[in-house]
Amino acid sequence: MKRAKILWSVLMLLISYSAHAQMNPKIKLQDALKLIQDNYVDPVNDEQVVDAAIKAMLGSLDPHSSYISREEIEAMNEQMTGSFAGIGISFAMVADSTFITGINPDGPAARAGLQVGDRINMVDGASIFGKGLKNQEVMRMLRGEKGKAVKLGVIRKSQPDQLEFNVMREQIAELSINTSYMVSKNVGYISLAIFSQSTRREMDAALKKLKALGMTKLILDLQSNGGGLVEAAIGVADEFLAKDKLVFYSVTNSGVKDNYMTGGFGQFMTGDLVVLIDESTASSSEILTGALQDWDRAVVIGRRSFGKGLMQKGLGLSDGSVIKLTAARYYTPSGRSIQKPYTKGKTDYFEDFNRRMASGELTEGGHINFPDSLKHTTLISKRTVYGGGGIMPDKFIPIDTALYSAWLNKLMNSGRVTQAAFSYVQQNRKSLIDKYADFDAFDHSFKVDDQMTDQIITSATKQGLKLPPVTDQVARKTIAVELKAEMADMLYLGKGYALRVRNEASTAFGTALNILNNQKVYNQFLEGKSSTNNSSTSKITKK
Structure with a gap:
């Protein structure tokens, strides 16, 4: 009898469980x-x-579906629209002080009379000196409502008393192009940071400017470009591909396929083109790179890209927040899905960089083997390309282990390089400008003093940062490049000078320039007749 009661209880529990298991999830x-x-x-x-x-x-669901709060949506919209209400300066926090390190020559700060090197002491009557504020906190104080002035108290080296400025906030363009310039008499360079609403307009203007200066060949830098608006990627592809070329297609969960084509209104459809990518090149920048590679329009240089081939749709909730939901997969013109696997969860997915580094993929060529099922061919030359996990470059460039080292990251985050650069420029600004009237003169002739490098390494080591010894020449060169880069941005009005200094030391940049300067080698890459797995250590050759 006892046994029967136990069995009956178990049966009732199972029936109860079964009934509850059918419960409406909502x-x-x-x-x-x-x-x-x-x-x-x-x-x-x-x-x-x-x-x-x-x-x-x-x-x-997947690594890219997410929930975005009202506050986050406002910040994202600001970035995607490419503008905000501010005063047109860049600044650096040095020893708990806020120094102006750059001024937009056409912005309100320049018209109000602010100068590079000024220390902002007060904002709207509140002291910001010695408060331990972070960059974002100061930025929020400086930005605000368009047409509303911000009152600044400024300490200037040449003045005994604090100066006061009322600077009217204006709509400031937050450009998606980092910089564009002529590298040599016929080779141009454009670095694209993000795909936003202003990207096509900026790209159109940059290409026109460079063509007017004699550009017939171009380096398009998409390194560390994490993507953005897919419409902007289509617009940029339109600059380089003829009319009615497929940029990519998407497929929804119900099998609906949409093709995205070029319109034929581009500025640079025939000149030689090299695209720089790395492991942080993702999403919309992979769409662009994949299209240019599949149409045999560009030689792709660098390392395998991130591998994001999922398209998100923003679905608004009534309180202003948004569900960003993966609604389709996108494919390159040759039919490649470049989405890397995510079956092991989000944490594993975003640790891919560490796996790539540990495996040797980022430091040596030939570490990736794709199955034949992922093999595709380009549309003109019928070269072999692969899907299933990012865009594979036509020419592999090993990662600069010094630039991606833990010690350099800690050093840069400590602010010592910025502080050393700022102090040097502040003390020697007049003599530096007298000697190097423009950036080109500075870039060509200025050399970082060994003593400055020694001081940074010694100071950091004393404070507990584990840096390479003073005798490590690779470390010294890396620090010297970063010092010179920051000084360039602090000395000359405009933007992009730091990147230009870093390009001079970049193997990827130098290799791109050498390929563009050798028509036979360039053609061999696009015809599939050149090795794709050998790393390059070419020096930069200017003509």
Whole structure:
């Protein structure tokens, strides 16, 4: 009898479990929230609990579906629209002081009379000196409503008393192009940081400017470009591909396929083109790179890109927050899906860089083997290309281990390089400008003093940062390049000078320039007759 009761209890439990297992998921979620509200030991913030639930649900789908709060949406819209209300300066935090390191020559700060080197002491009557503020906090104080002035108290080296400026906030363009310039008499360079609403307009203007200066060949730098608006990527592809060329196509969960084509309104459809990519090149920049590679329009140089081939759709909620949901996969013109696997979860997915580094993929060529199922061919020359995990370059360039080292990251985050560069420029600004009237003169002739490098390494070591010894020539060269780069940005009005200094020391940049300067080698890459796995250590050759 006892045994029968036990069996009956188990049976009832199973029946109960079965009945509850069929519960409507929507009702289950509502019931869970009600149980938390009624029974949790402390008062419950309903919005926080619901936000956490939404984030958890989306996190279980794929690495790129996510929940974005109202505040985050506002910040993202500002970045994507490419403008904000500010005063047109860049600044650096040095020893708990806020120094102006750059001024937009056409911006409100320049018209108000602010100067590079000024120390901002007060913002709207509140002291910001010695408060331990972070960059973002100061930025929020300087930015604000368009047409509303911000009052600044400024300490200037040549003046005994604090100066006061009322600077009217204006719409400031936050450009997606880092810099564009002529490298040599016929080779141009454009570095694209993000794909935003202003990208096509900026790219069109940059190409026109460079062509007017004699450009017939171009280096397009997409290194560390994490993507952005897919419409902007189509627009940039339109600059380089003829009319009615497929840029990419997308496929939804229901099998609906959409093709995205060029319009034929580009500025640079025939000149030689090299695209620089790396392991941080992702999303929209992979769309662009894949299209240019598949149409045999460009030689791609660098390292395998990130591998994001999922398209997100923004779905708004009534409170202004947004669910960013993966709604389709995109494919390059040859049919490649470049999305890397994500079956092991989000944490594993975003640790891919460490795996690539540990495997040797980022430092040596020939470490990747793709199955034949991922093999595709380009549309003109019928070269072999691969899908399934990023865009593979036509020419591999090993990662600069010094630039990506833990010691350099800690050193740069410590602010010592910025502080040393700023102090040197502040003390020697007049003599430097007298000797190097423009950036080209500075870039060609200025050399960082060994004593400055020694001081930085010694100071950092004393403070507990583990840096290479003073005798490490690679480390010394890396620090010297960073010092010179920061000095260039602090000395000359405009933008992009630091990147130009870094390019001079970049193997990828030098290799791109050498390939463009050798028509036979360039053609061999596009015809599939050149090795893709050998690293390059070419020096930069200017003509």
